[in-house]
Every structure is written in C-alpha cells, then in structure tokens.
Amino acid sequence: MKNYSHAALHAFTKETLQKIGCPERDAETAADVLLSADLRGVDSHGVARLSGYVRLWEVSRLNAKPIPQVVHETPSTAVVDGDGGLGLVVGPYAMQVAIEKANNVGTGWVSVRNSNHYGIAGYHAMQALPHDMIGISLTNASPLVSPTFSKERLLGTNPIAVAIPALHQDPFVLDMATTTAANGKLEILMRKGEQAPSGWVQDKDGKPSTNPYGVKEGGALLPLGGDRVHGSHKGYGLSAVVDIFSAVLSGANFGPWVPPFVAFLEPHPNPVGKGLGHFFGAMRIDAFRPADEFKGQMDTWIKRFREATPIDGQDRVLIPGDPERELETKRKKEGIPLLPAVVEDLKSLAQKLEIGWME
Amino acid sequence: MKNYSHAALHAFTKETLQKIGCPERDAETAADVLLSADLRGVDSHGVARLSGYVRLWEVSRLNAKPIPQVVHETPSTAVVDGDGGLGLVVGPYAMQVAIEKANNVGTGWVSVRNSNHYGIAGYHAMQALPHDMIGISLTNASPLVSPTFSKERLLGTNPIAVAIPALHQDPFVLDMATTTAANGKLEILMRKGEQAPSGWVQDKDGKPSTNPYGVKEGGALLPLGGDRVHGSHKGYGLSAVVDIFSAVLSGANFGPWVPPFVAFLEPHPNPVGKGLGHFFGAMRIDAFRPADEFKGQMDTWIKRFREATPIDGQDRVLIPGDPERELETKRKKEGIPLLPAVVEDLKSLAQKLEIGWME
Numbered sequence: 063m064k065n066y067s068h069a070a071l072h073a074f075t076k077e078t079l080q081k082i083g084c085p086e087r088d089a090e091t092a093a094d095v096l097l098s099a100d101l102r103g104v105d106s107h108g109v110a111r112l113s114g115y116v117r118l119w120e121v122s123r124l125n126a127k128p129i130p131q132v133v134h135e136t137p138s139t140a141v142v143d144g145d146g147g148l149g150l151v152v153g154p155y156a157m158q159v160a161i162e163k164a165n166n167v168g169t170g171w172v173s174v175r176n177s178n179h180y181g182i183a184g185y186h187a188m189q190a191l192p193h194d195m196i197g198i199s200l201t202n203a204s205p206l207v208s209p210t211f212s213k214e215r216l217l218g219t220n221p222i223a224v225a226i227p228a229l230h231q232d233p234f235v236l237d238m239a240t241t242t243a244a245n246g247k248l249e250i251l252m253r254k255g256e257q258a259p260s261g262w263v264q265d266k267d268g269k270p271s272t273n274p275y276g277v278k279e280g281g282a283l284l285p286l287g288g289d290r291v292h293g294s295h296k297g298y299g300l301s302a303v304v305d306i307f308s309a310v311l312s313g314a315n316f317g318p319w320v321p322p323f324v325a326f327l328e329p330h331p332n333p334v335g336k337g338l339g340h341f342f343g344a345m346r347i348d349a350f351r352p353a354d355e356f357k358g359q360m361d362t363w364i365k366r367f368r369e370a371t372p373i374d375g376q377d378r379v380l381i382p383g384d385p386e387r388e389l390e391t392k393r394k395k396e397g398i399p400l401l402p403a404v405v406e407d408l409k410s411l412a413q414k415l416e417i418g419w420m421e
Numbered sequence: 422m423k424n425y426s427h428a429a430l431h432a433f434t435k436e437t438l439q440k441i442g443c444p445e446r447d448a449e450t451a452a453d454v455l456l457s458a459d460l461r462g463v464d465s466h467g468v469a470r471l472s473g474y475v476r477l478w479e480v481s482r483l484n485a486k487p488i489p490q491v492v493h494e495t496p497s498t499a500v501v502d503g504d505g506g507l508g509l510v511v512g513p514y515a516m517q518v519a520i521e522k523a524n525n526v527g528t529g530w531v532s533v534r535n536s537n538h539y540g541i542a543g544y545h546a547m548q549a550l551p552h553d554m555i556g557i558s559l560t561n562a563s564p565l566v567s568p569t570f571s572k573e574r575l576l577g578t579n580p581i582a583v584a585i586p587a588l589h590q591d592p593f594v595l596d597m598a599t600t601t602a603a604n605g606k607l608e609i610l611m612r613k614g615e616q617a618p619s620g621w622v623q624d625k626d627g628k629p630s631t632n633p634y635g636v637k638e639g640g641a642l643l644p645l646g647g648d649r650v651h652g653s654h655k656g657y658g659l660s661a662v663v664d665i666f667s668a669v670l671s672g673a674n675f676g677p678w679v680p681p682f683v684a685f686l687e688p689h690p691n692p693v694g695k696g697l698g699h700f701f702g703a704m705r706i707d708a709f710r711p712a713d714e715f716k717g718q719m720d721t722w723i724k725r726f727r728e729a730t731p732i733d734g735q736d737r738v739l740i741p742g743d744p745e746r747e748l749e750t751k752r753k754k755e756g757i758p759l760l761p762a763v764v765e766d767l768k769s770l771a772q773k774l775e776i777g778w779m780e
Contacts, residue, residue, distance in 0.1 A: 134709065134710060136526060136527030136528075136705070136708040137496060137497070137526040137527060138496070138497040138526045138527040138528045138708070139527040139528055139704070139705075139708040139709055141709050141710060167495060167496040167497045167526050168495030168496060168497040168498040168530070169497045169498055169528060169530055171527075171528055171704065173709050209726060209729065209738055210738070210739070211731050211732055211735040211737070211738050211739065212726075212729040212730065212731060212732065212738045213729070213730045213731065213732050214729045214730050216725070216726060216729055222659075224658075224662050226662075226665055234661070234665070236658040236659070236661070236662060238652075238654075238655040238658055238659075239655075240655075241652075242646070242651055242652045243652065259650050259651065260651075261651050264732075267732075267733070268731075268732030268733065269732070269733075286645060286646060286652050286655055286656070287601070287645060287646065287652075288651060291618050292601055292618065292619075292620050292647060292651070293597075293600075293601045293602065293645050293646075295597075295739070295741070296597040296598075296599075296645055297645070298741075299583075299595040299597055299741040300581075300595070300597075300659075302593070302595070302726075302741060303583050303585075303595060305722075306585055306593070306719070306722065310715060310718045310719055310722060311706075311709045311710065311715065312709065312710070313710060313714075313718075316718075316722055317722060317725055317726065318725065334718065334721060335718075345498070345530065346495070346498075347670075349495040349497070349498040350493065350498055350500050350532050350670045350671065351493060351500060351670065351671070351672060355672075356669060356670065359669045359672075359675075359693065359694075360665070360669055362693060363664075363665065363669060363675055363676060366575070366676055366677065367568060367571075367575060367661075367676065370568065370571040370572070370573045370575055371571065371572045371573050372570050372571060372572065372627075373570055373571065373572050373623075373626075373627030373628070374626070374627065374628075376570040378570070379568055379569070379570050379571045380569070380570065380654070382654070382657075382658040382661060
C-alpha cells in the first residue's frame, strides 16, 4: 500500500466533484467529510467511495447542484429536504440547522429526507463540539442487515454517533455501526482469506455463518449482539430506532426500501419516501449547566475510565474516539494508505473525467 | 410460583410506601411504575425491589417526601433536582416536564440529578405515547459492568428506552439494558443451576466466564457485544453515553461513583455529584410531520418487519415491545407470578410495617 497526502486526496476529490457539476463550496465540504473517514481509519467510507458517488450521478440518482431546504419546523425541530444531493453536502447543512436551533432554544433536532450517503456519522456529530454542544448523528443505509430471527435483509448498518466536549481532555466521540461488525471488516477478511468470527454474518438461509462472502452470497450482516442469546434483539432495536428517526420522521425511504448505494442495483420500484434519511441533534451544554463545569466533570469521567485497571494482555482502557483520533494524527503526518485496487479505481476516474492524477 | 393480582400487589405497594411516609399521590405513581415492571416481565425491577427501597429509606438514603424541582431551564431543556426521592416519583415528574416543553417548542429534554432507581426505563418513555410524542428514557445505575478491556466495574446496566407511536399497530417500545444480558437473567441461571452463555460475564480477574455467580464473586457484567471482536466497545460506548447524559449533564454521580441500590453497601465516600441520574426526552411527532401521516408510515414499517420471512425454527420476527406487551395482557388477566423468596420477603415487610398481607 502506498500513502497519499491528505491535501492531495482532498484536492483530487474536490476537483472530481466539481467536474460532475458540484459548486466549489459544496465540493469543498464534501471533500472534507469524505477525507475525514480516511483520516480516522473508516477506509470504506472515504475516497474508496468517490467513484461510487460519481456512478450514482451518471445514472441520474444524484443531484450535483442540490438546494437543501427546511420544509417544516418548530423552534427546536426541522425537516430538511436534501433535493437528492450528496449526503456529504446535505448532512453539514442539516447539522448547521440543528446547531442554530440549539443556539436559540437549547437543543435542535433535524430529520432529513431525499438525501444520499453522508460519509461517516462521526464527522457530523463532531460539528457541534466547537460550539460547546453535544452532537448526535444517525443515518439509515442500504439493507444488508437481518433483524433477529429474520431471513430477509431489512436494515442498513445504521450508525449512531455522539460527540461530547471535554475541557483539557480530548472529546468523547462514539461512532458505531449498530451491527456486530461493519461490512468493511468483511472485505478485509476476504482479502486475507480468513473466516469471520461467529455472530457477524448469517448465510442466505439465515443460518449462522463464518463465511466472509456470506453477505455477498445473499446472506446478511447481524445486528450488534449476533444472536438472540447474546442480545441481537438490542442491536436490531437500536438499528430500528435509527431507521425511524432518520426516515419515518422525515419522509425518506426506510427499511428494505432504502435505495442501494451501488448504481448497478435499481432502487425499489415502489418507494415509500424520498431518497435516504438522516437525523441530527445538537444540545447546548449550558442549556443544562455551565459549560466549564460540565466539561471539567467530563475530564474527571474520561480520566477515571482511562486509568481503569486493564485486563491481562491489554495495555489500557480506551475512551470512545481514541483509536480514530490517534489514527488521524498519524495519517495527517504520514499520509493515507490506499489499497492498490482503490488507487486503480481513482486513476480510472481521473482518466474518465480528464483530471490529472497525483503521480 | 403463585400468582397475585395486579390490583392486590398495587394496593400493597401503595400502602407500604405510604407507611414510610410517601404522600398518597406519590405512592400511587410509584406503585404504577413498579408494578408495570411485573406486568411486562421485568421481574427484577418490580415488587421484588420494594423491600430494597424501604431499606434505603431506613438508612436515610431515600427521601419519602421529595419536592422535585426544575433548577435550570431553557425552552427545550431542564435540569431537575429530585430532592433525594424515589426515582419512581421523580422520573414521572421529569418526564412530564419534557412533555410540556415538547408541547411548547417541539421537543423537551430533561436531565435529572439527586434521584434514586426509577424502575423500568420503558415505563417513562411510554408516557409520551398518548401525547403523540416519541419518548426517550435513560438512567445510570450501580456499577456492575466493566468497560471493554477493564478489570474494574465502572458502569451500570444503563438502559435505553425509546417509545414510538403507531396508528393501528401497537406502539414500538424498545427497552434494553446496554449489557449483553441483565443481572436478573443471571439470577434465573443461579436458581436453575445452569451456566451462563459466553459474553455475559467476566470473573474478578477480567477473564471471560460462564459462572452465573461471576458478578457476585467480584467479576462484572459485560457490555452488549461481550468482547472486543463481537463489538463490546459499542455496548460500552452506549452505556457511557447513557451515564453522561443522565449524570454529567445534571450533576449526579456517574460511573463508579453511582450509589449502590442495596442499603448494606455504603455510597462512595467522595461523591462527584448528587444521587443518581436520569435523562428523558419527548419529541412531538407533528414537530416533524403530521402525526397521522407519521403513524401510518409506522404501521407500514411495523407490518413489513412483522411479515419478514423467519429463519428455520422460529415462528416470526418480533417488533421491539411485542414480548412485554403480550406478557402484560396475560398477567393482567392471570395475575403476576411471584417466586416464593419474593413472597417471603414481602410478608416480612408487611409484618414489619404492620400492613395486612393479602392471603
């Protein structure tokens, strides 16, 4: 694997999006979001997806010049219609609406329809941090996950992200799929030729499987917990809440109706809503207690957990966000490693759109 | 096991709480909350806990005549001080504040300090349903759970409940501990003399265990996921969010500082806050879209998931809330089965407080 600088990949991403018609400012925002995934180690949601977005645009399932709009609101809530745009652009717009409402009345909650994949959930939640707010970000996604006891795939990996500021400590940033393992982890196993652990996958007949190709062959990812005895009904329940907040509240497609990310699969012929959905929240800390008081207590919380006695064979207890932040620091310095297949894909994209490649 | 009628147990609970000084209206509310756990099959959080609350009162760790108060607020948020009262009384008060704020500005969010255990999380979330609102209820609890990689117990079973109304279908009610399995499930295994499944418990050295006495012997319950490879860092992260929203936002004790429910264990000598904490949310459906439109789509959601093809050996795919509601219907008719040990405990309580027992 070769490393590429954040700046170079950012410029390439921005140029690509401008080539398909995105206004410069939107292309800049989208590149910020997409590249944050590569920096933070969620490689499946970064530049590796860029050509996927372009293909969606080619089949007219992506509006390169969206005008997202608030279509309904109260002092603390809004529904945003994303105008069929990139989630990478619509998401930051909607999160900004949530932050403004939190400024006015303490909290802001925005459900979004008619959008597309929005990159990593954590990016959007973290937008609240500089405002001394807690940020929340949820999205539904293409159906790859079976509820407990179901043979059918009805849910996406539907992530939950929560970002909470601290004083001297780094912020707490939870960013998790509601499945036992994300799809990207299966791709790593495929490349290595290894089996998947129990509880990650079921086969097309709904039987537990350790085949990393299980999902590709018609099976499904499993909700966090893996099976009933290990609590998969809880992972399923959380994923369902994400789906409902993101799509039933806004009027987007939900469950098995969520349009697939890949352009070669057709969307459902009878949609129940528009595009896919997200849900954002912002809570002003000082709507509850003075911000410095809260953040000081967060430092106490974080330090206590960080200093917990680790089990044998482990160095330390981690705080949500630690691994991603450490990787971000490293990759900002050393560059972002891209798989040869991803590089080839980006080079073809460069050729097709007549953009200079960086080497 | 003998069955007791809901009405009889409710009357007994109310009388008990009045005997220790609770005003009649508070005793009525508390009995409603406590008995809803027995009806819904969360037996560990129902009348089996009644004598535990009384013992907390005996050691002056419970205020029988609390005056809960809003101590800080914005149009969409509040912090409530529970005045050291029963969570069974403070919880409904705070949820009512959330509902009023949602009526005014679309949503209401209330963090609570200086409270005590509040029964089942689901009860409080469900208070929002008759108002055509989504209800959310979180609480922290005595530290019995180890974060991923930690030998120490730093978190409670910290539940998440979300209640969502539908039109003709029954409401969606998620009510889950953020552990693989709740402590009550271990008690069932102890009585049966059976081992625990993998991923539920670790021993006092932090090693995976199948000993149902593992927690009693100094080990810990494990976060949903069980171990790192099965996603326990996600269960840990969710539990941490519950702790922070419930206690760091309000000024209650958090993490290992949460006071134990059992009266024979002393609270931490250097508390970081007051009592334990809860967090409640209410979101008015029509702050997002017309309520009937939303509820109609919830019916579509629920029907589609209910009709999913089940895996071999299973009858059907369940919707969160189905098992509890079915049990509630049955127990309202047939009565609530109590273990002999629970009956003996309640009889002693009756004797001590000079209340008539029902048989």
